[in-house]
Amino acid sequence: MSQVLDATPQPAPRTAPPTAQPAEDAAALAARHGLTVSGARPSLSAYVRQLWARRHFIAAFATAKLTAQYSQAKLGQLWQVMTPLLNAAVYYFIFGVLMNTKHGVPDYVPFLVTGVFVFTFTQSSVMTGTRAISGSLGLVRALHFPRAALPISYCLQQLQQLLFSMCALVVILLVFGVPPTLSWVLVIPVLLLQFTFNTGLALIMARMGSKTPDIAQLMPFVLRTWMYVSGVMWSIDHVLSRTNLPDAVRVVLEANPAAIYIDLMRFALIDSFHASQLPDHVWAWALGWALLAGVGGFIYFWQAEEQYGRG
Template structure:
């Protein structure tokens, strides 16, 4: 459009914009724009995670390798740390406090070592999960990727560490008279269920730790309390024989105790089914499903907020 000015010139007026009057939301819809870092639907989020599977595995391996890179003994600390813990617990609880209570030494020591190694798997997954976002803010803010990759990779790192440690656990168990048999095949489903549970728990605490970084300072006390309540150093049914039955049931049905008892049942000949709570496999599967699905959804709902202040 044009018009003549008073001095004979020609002025050109701009045509009205086709987007004039549209709101930001309408403009985004018109041109297919999306908010940077917006939370995708669950199915798309799972697809993105699967696409990052090589990154998740490589990141977990790198973290595992770097964990003891400054120590002279290096990766030997992966095995030495839980073994030293088991030795300390044996001296205090097994010798001084008689926590074995009717359990022969050739049963109690594999019982204790198995409990320490298995509980450490859950404990380390939670502690690394709580720092997964808050401890990697540079990575979170610099790159666009599904944030669940971080707590999942940390849980996978702890699984790899446990697998290395289990070689020593096998030596201890065999050394005290429990030799490989058909029950050792149960190790695989127990590890799968515990890994699913640990991953879900790591996702829950990754979201909580991202919002409240001070949670990382509180968690050691929480985990220590959980350890003492889970029968790492003692048999819950024997130790609580003079207490109301419901107390022993509550402690035995807690997931840490469930996975430890299943691993002990698989590895130790003298640790029979009478030491397991009722419906133990159903309870183990229920805990794994609840935390894996619930933890994933809980973490996913806050996807847009990670690394934003």
């Protein structure tokens, strides 16, 4: 018994440490378990399918934003029509009366109001598109959805706003003796082309504004300058026919996309605005600008899909 108690315990035999296994590549490990990068950019075709699957959300979001826009005002949705009309009244007083740009322009009031409404559609689409991502970071970071849905929905909101304004425009046309004609049907393709163009611009500005929010402060000055050279308050054809401008300036004025959509809308609605006042190949210009801005802007925005809301 004493020999057992006094025995010194023998150390346990040592074993060789296990051979270190090479760490599995993180990408391979994620692939093996079916994991993907959060917010990863899908292929272009998959991105289009995702947007189409959310078309009801885009339409509902646009309608909700339009309804809430004037919810705090006592006159409510009447401001959707009154705002562009008041702008047109101011422009008429300054340019039509004080600067006499109405001289030689038949049906100047319908001419001016049409230009104001159509350009406001582009102007508002660009401005809301610029803030589409930077102004919705909470939504972008909280939910996973194709980010292009935001600028597209804002442009759809502005289209709905324009349709309200067009109702007032029809009344103005009738009051000033402009009769309805079959050419009014041309309003539909003009609006579709302009909406495509506006959406492309909004997508471009949304990507730029997401990284540089200061662009939103600069855009009002750019858009105001664009308005003054787009023939909103004056007739480009009237000026070009009476002045000897350099050919480069003439091409820039005639190829200006905002002026093209404004003139096409005037041609569709105002019977005194004749086809001879339109630039050559005007429908080709309108389609080309819509495809260039729409397709190019969509691809440009999609390429940075992973970066939106990353901080």
